[in-house]
Amino acid sequence: MAEVARPLKQGESVEYTWVWVSIIVLLVAWGATYTQFPTLAMVAVSLAVGATTVFSVRQSQHDSQKKTEQTNPLPSPSSDEVPPRIRAINSALRELLAECEQNIQAVKSTQDDAVHTLSTSFSALRELVEEQQTLTKSLMTFEGSEQSYAAHLKDFATETDETLMSFIDTTEKVSSSTQSLMTQVEQIYQAMPTVEKALSDIDAISSQTNLLALNAAIEAARAGEAGRGFAVVADEVRALSTRSTEFSGVITQQMSMIGEMITNLEKEARFVASIDLSQVTNKKDHIKGQLGLIAGKASQDLSVTEALSSLNTRFSATVGDAIRGMQFGDINGQNLEHTAGIISMITDQLDTHNISHLETQMEDYKSQLVAKGQLDHNPVSASSMDAGDVELF
Amino acid sequence: MSKHILVVDDSVSIRQMVETTLKAAHYQVTLAEDGLDALEKCKASTFDFVLTDQNMPRMDGLSLIKSLRSLVTFQRTPIVVLTTESSDDMKQRGKAAGATGWMVKPFSPDVLLNVMRRVLG
Numbered sequence: 001m002a003e004v005a006r007p008l009k010q011g012e013s014v015e016y017t018w019v020w021v022s023i024i025v026l027l028v029a030w031g032a033t034y035t036q037f038p039t040l041a042m043v044a045v046s047l048a049v050g051a052t053t054v055f056s057v058r059q060s061q062h063d064s065q066k067k068t069e070q071t072n073p074l075p076s077p078s079s080d081e082v083p084p085r086i087r088a089i090n091s092a093l094r095e096l097l098a099e100c101e102q103n104i105q106a107v108k109s110t111q112d113d114a115v116h117t118l119s120t121s122f123s124a125l126r127e128l129v130e131e132q133q134t135l136t137k138s139l140m141t142f143e144g145s146e147q148s149y150a151a152h153l154k155d156f157a158t159e160t161d162e163t164l165m166s167f168i169d170t171t172e173k174v175s176s177s178t179q180s181l182m183t184q185v186e187q188i189y190q191a192m193p194t195v196e197k198a199l200s201d202i203d204a205i206s207s208q209t210n211l212l213a214l215n216a217a218i219e220a221a222r223a224g225e226a227g228r229g230f231a232v233v234a235d236e237v238r239a240l241s242t243r244s245t246e247f248s249g250v251i252t253q254q255m256s257m258i259g260e261m262i263t264n265l266e267k268e269a270r271f272v273a274s275i276d277l278s279q280v281t282n283k284k285d286h287i288k289g290q291l292g293l294i295a296g297k298a299s300q301d302l303s304v305t306e307a308l309s310s311l312n313t314r315f316s317a318t319v320g321d322a323i324r325g326m327q328f329g330d331i332n333g334q335n336l337e338h339t340a341g342i343i344s345m346i347t348d349q350l351d352t353h354n355i356s357h358l359e360t361q362m363e364d365y366k367s368q369l370v371a372k373g374q375l376d377h378n379p380v381s382a383s384s385m386d387a388g389d390v391e392l393f
Numbered sequence: 394m395s396k397h398i399l400v401v402d403d404s405v406s407i408r409q410m411v412e413t414t415l416k417a418a419h420y421q422v423t424l425a426e427d428g429l430d431a432l433e434k435c436k437a438s439t440f441d442f443v444l445t446d447q448n449m450p451r452m453d454g455l456s457l458i459k460s461l462r463s464l465v466t467f468q469r470t471p472i473v474v475l476t477t478e479s480s481d482d483m484k485q486r487g488k489a490a491g492a493t494g495w496m497v498k499p500f501s502p503d504v505l506l507n508v509m510r511r512v513l514g
Contacts, residue, residue: 112406119406123413130417316417320502323410327499330404331477334448379448381479381497387504388479388497392512393488 090350097347101340108336115329122326126319133312140305150301157295161288168284175277182269189262192255199252206244213238325385335380396513397421397438401431401445401457402475407498411444411475414502420509428452432460439466442513447476447483455490462491471512475500 140148216234220227349365382388398420400411412422423440425431427449435443443461447454454474461467473494474487484495493512496505 115406116409119409123409126413126417317503320414323414324499324501326406326410330402330407331498333404334477377480380477382477382499385499387499387501390494390496390504390508391484392473392494392508393492 094347094350097343097350101343101347104336104340104343108333108340111329111332111336115326118322118326119329122319122322126316129312129315129319133308136308140301140308148302148305150298150305154295154298154302157291157298161291161295164287164291165284168280171280172277175273175275178269178273182266182273185262185266185269189259189266192259192262195255196252199248199255202248203245206241206248210238210241210245213241324387328385331380331382335378338378338380395419395421396441397423398509399423399425399431399434399440399443399445401425401428401443401449401454403427403446403449407446407475411500411505414505415509417502418506418509428454428457428460431457435461435464435467440470442509443467443470443472444475445472447474447478447487455486455492458487458490458492473508473512475505 140150142149142152145152213234217231217238220231220234223230398415400408400415400422401424402408402411403426408424408426412424415422423434423438425434428445429452431443431445432452445454445457452460454476458472458474461470461472471493472491473496474492475496475498476483477498479497487495494508496508
């Protein structure tokens, strides 16, 4: 590069400036062609051709001047005649382009590596989130049921509250009924002595009947044959009296047992009636409050479940955006490869050293560019990471 | 039974991103690095859908489509091109080769899945 920067001699300087301008403009033309700016390319090529023509005219004038000065004809041009200055420029340009090509390859390699790492990470992240989603779902729902655990818990809390309240109400009613039952049992118990007295009276009557029958039988015996029939009647009356006494005994015994049972019943009823339901009544509000808390937590869990579901949807959308964005690796990679191809082609073209044929070569380059522009093209059209068009045939 | 999809792209990252997208939607996925690799896989087994890039080494997307359409088992298989190419000329060449559809990169996962559902029915 130091050689390139060396000042040129007067006269040589003007001519080689045109050559330099031609090369630069031609490079711009190449670049413009491949960046899809045909108008700029055509302007640049026109400038290059113009510069070449000026250079050729000046060269012709220079040659004519030399012919006038020297009568001997000039030797045919060869690569050896290329001025050292042009060769130096050519060489420096090739070095720069080679460096550009290496840099492009390095950028593409780094980019490919980075995109691959990112892509792998996002794929793994997506799988982890899906696994988390599955686990969360299994935690929140029962197997074989579409309803969530929280919804089940809420229903259970509501049903338990209703059942418990119903049970407490029933218990209070039973307690109240027991008081009434005890009163009635006491009434029955109070009626027992009346029954016992009636039985005692029956026994007394039976005993007197038995005594009367005995007296009747004695009197019948004294009457002799005439009282025989009366004696039979007296015996029957006595037998009835005995049976009546027996029945009375059985009834007395049963009444005694009933009396004992009523006593026990009264004792039990008194015990039930004496149970203090105030604790249950007091706990009623506390339990109702606790069940309300459970139902509230279940509702909150339901909201969390819905929020989790919404979060997963948003996460999927975010990963989708990331997947769309990360395709810059492929898109820019193709762009870089294409640009590297252009630089490689320019480097190959710079191998030409024969300056005497520059005009012809410029025309050739122009034709080649046109032909290449028609056959070859940049495969990338995207200028942003917005999703591309879709067309179904 | 999940549909079997063949994804053809020379870019490792694109293959990976398409695979992640399709597997999340419960598709079965097979990957191929270029047209030639895909053709060998298609001769070995059948697929319900082929998603292919256009610009690839050894064999490009359009050549792959032409080769697949000559196989009896792939004459009716949907083949969608997923590429950076967006010119009408290229799309017409794709249609002429037998492509079912044309998607321009970058693709959105949702759009890709919608296209697959529409094509697969």
